[in-house]
Amino acid sequence: xxxxxxxxxxxxxxxxxxxxxxxxxxxxxxxxxxxxxxxxxxxxxxxxxxxxxxxxxxxxxxxxxxxxxxxxxxxxxxxxxxxxxxxxxxxxxxxxxxxxxxxxxxxxxxxxxxxxxxxxxxxxxxxxxxxxxxxxxxxxxxxxxxxxxxxxxxxxxxxxxxxxxxxxxxxxxxxxxxxxxxxxxxxxxxx
Amino acid sequence: xxxxxxxxxxxxxxxxxxxxxxxxxxxxxxxxxxxxxxxxxxxxxxxxxxxxxxxxxxxxxxxxxxxxxxxxxxxxxxxxxxxxxxxxxxxxxxxxxxxxxxxxxxxxxxxxxxxxxxxxxxxxxxxxxxxxxxxxxxxxxxxxxxxxxxxxxxxxxxxxxxxxxxxxxxxxxxxxxxxxxxxxxxxxxxxxxxxxxxxxxxxxxxxxxxxxxxxxxxxxxxxxxxxxxxxxxxxxx
Numbered sequence: 276x277x278x279x280x281x282x283x284x285x286x287x288x289x290x291x292x293x294x295x296x297x298x299x300x301x302x303x304x305x306x307x308x309x310x311x312x313x314x315x316x317x318x319x320x321x322x323x324x325x326x327x328x329x330x331x332x333x334x335x336x337x338x339x340x341x342x343x344x345x346x347x348x349x350x351x352x353x354x355x356x357x358x359x360x361x362x363x364x365x366x367x368x369x370x371x372x373x374x375x376x377x378x379x380x381x382x383x384x385x386x387x388x389x390x391x392x393x394x395x396x397x398x399x400x401x402x403x404x405x406x407x408x409x410x411x412x413x414x415x416x417x418x419x420x421x422x423x424x425x426x427x428x429x430x431x432x433x434x435x436x437x438x439x440x441x442x443x444x445x446x447x448x449x450x451x452x453x454x455x456x457x458x459x460x461x462x463x464x465x466x
Numbered sequence: 467x468x469x470x471x472x473x474x475x476x477x478x479x480x481x482x483x484x485x486x487x488x489x490x491x492x493x494x495x496x497x498x499x500x501x502x503x504x505x506x507x508x509x510x511x512x513x514x515x516x517x518x519x520x521x522x523x524x525x526x527x528x529x530x531x532x533x534x535x536x537x538x539x540x541x542x543x544x545x546x547x548x549x550x551x552x553x554x555x556x557x558x559x560x561x562x563x564x565x566x567x568x569x570x571x572x573x574x575x576x577x578x579x580x581x582x583x584x585x586x587x588x589x590x591x592x593x594x595x596x597x598x599x600x601x602x603x604x605x606x607x608x609x610x611x612x613x614x615x616x617x618x619x620x621x622x623x624x625x626x627x628x629x630x631x632x633x634x635x636x637x638x639x640x641x642x643x644x645x646x647x648x649x650x651x652x653x654x655x656x657x658x659x660x661x662x663x664x665x666x667x668x669x670x671x672x673x674x675x676x677x678x679x680x681x682x683x684x685x686x687x688x689x690x691x692x693x694x695x696x697x698x699x700x701x702x703x
Contacts, residue, residue: 277552277553277554278550278554279473279552279664280476280552280690281641281689282476282641282661283639283640284478284640284642284660286627286629286640287642289577291575292565292589292590299576301589302589304518306512306561329490330490335491343505352508352511355511365510371577388505389503392505397506402491403491404490404491404492405488405491405492406656407478410500412505427500431498455490455492455493456491456492456494460493460495463493463495464499465472465498465499466506466635
């Protein structure tokens with residue numbers, strides 16, 4: 276009574292019309308986009324902007340970034356909750372629709388999901404040339420105290436911890452670049 | 467509750483030099499183990515309310531009413547299967563998203579420069595939600611093979627891209643389904659990056675009982691997501 280996991284394969288270069296159609300101007304409704312705001316949700320609005328860099332420092336123009344987060348009160352969307360209305364906690368953005376090869380999410384700052392972890396957003400990275408999606412996490416530079424006490428951040432090599440901290444570039448505006456390789460290689464997790 | 471780890475004996479490596487794009491894009495440092503918390507065992511929730519009326523019928527959802535209305539060209543096929551976990555538990559009410567090339571091997575994507583015709587009646591993207599037994603079903607067109615720049619005379623075998631969330635963020639999967647007997651499989655560095663013992667899980671089976679007389683050939687393709695570490699106790703919700 277056991278079956279082996281279906282192997283992962285790359286998302287390839289041509290995902291956009293299927294997974295991020297509205298962002299790229301294709302005639303299909305997107306299930307999720309880069310703006311997670313919801314009229315019934317109150318909280319601090321933030322933007323998260325970044326780029327994905329390959330091993331030669333070139334910005335990757337055909338990556339897809341997904342984010343998953345709790346709402347401003349620290350609650351995750353659960354199956355069946357509110358008839359799937361309200362804040363979804365999920366966003367998708369390709370890096371190929373603008374001139375900068377970047378991604379930009381508009382959302383709310385998540386609340387703390389438990390007593391230990393600092394506020395964070397789960398991030399998944401897909402791209403041509405990546406045979407398995409990669410998990411990472413985004414923490415907030417202005418949560419210094421909470422970040423110091425976060426068990427996962429604390430467990431990391433101090434030299435690599437900064438790769439997970441989104442910098443505050445203006446009030447409510449965070450910068451989060453992802454480096455696939457090199458000295459600043461982002462910490463990716465085996466979840 | 468948590469999900470079993472990714473089985474790295476089933477998944478391809480992050481850097482596979484025969485697939486050249488992996489060399490600068492796959493991370494070089496080991497992945498850091500992350501104990502699953504609520505952030506990993508919860509995940510995006512999308513059900514039937516996410517679907518449009520013809521989302522699972524790719525022979526209909528791209529038809530245009532303009533200059534050349536009608537059916538897309540190519541061989542109609544039915545692609546169906548079950549979404550299961552490693553314990554063969556059906557995964558009901560799960561979103562399945564697909565995208566593919568048309569019969570000529572051309573994607574609608576603006577970046578696809580392959581000199582093969584677009585089909586005004588075929589879009590190539592679709593989605594559905596699994597039923598109570600974990601089953602999904604698409605009607606589509608047999609995708610064509612197409613050339614790519616990885617190496618001299620490189621051709622991708624015919625395939626359909628699949629994207630699934632499963633019950634939690636940890637069960638997320640994007641994969642490709644291939645067709646049985648395709649001579650390009652043995653030459654494809656993406657397919658062959660997968661460990662040999664797991665490779666055949668990516669190949670659909672032709673199925674005469676799925677095939678509909680006078681209409682379309684049928685293929686079966688089951689998708690197995692990571693299972694749960696603990697079995698919930700009797701009566702637990």
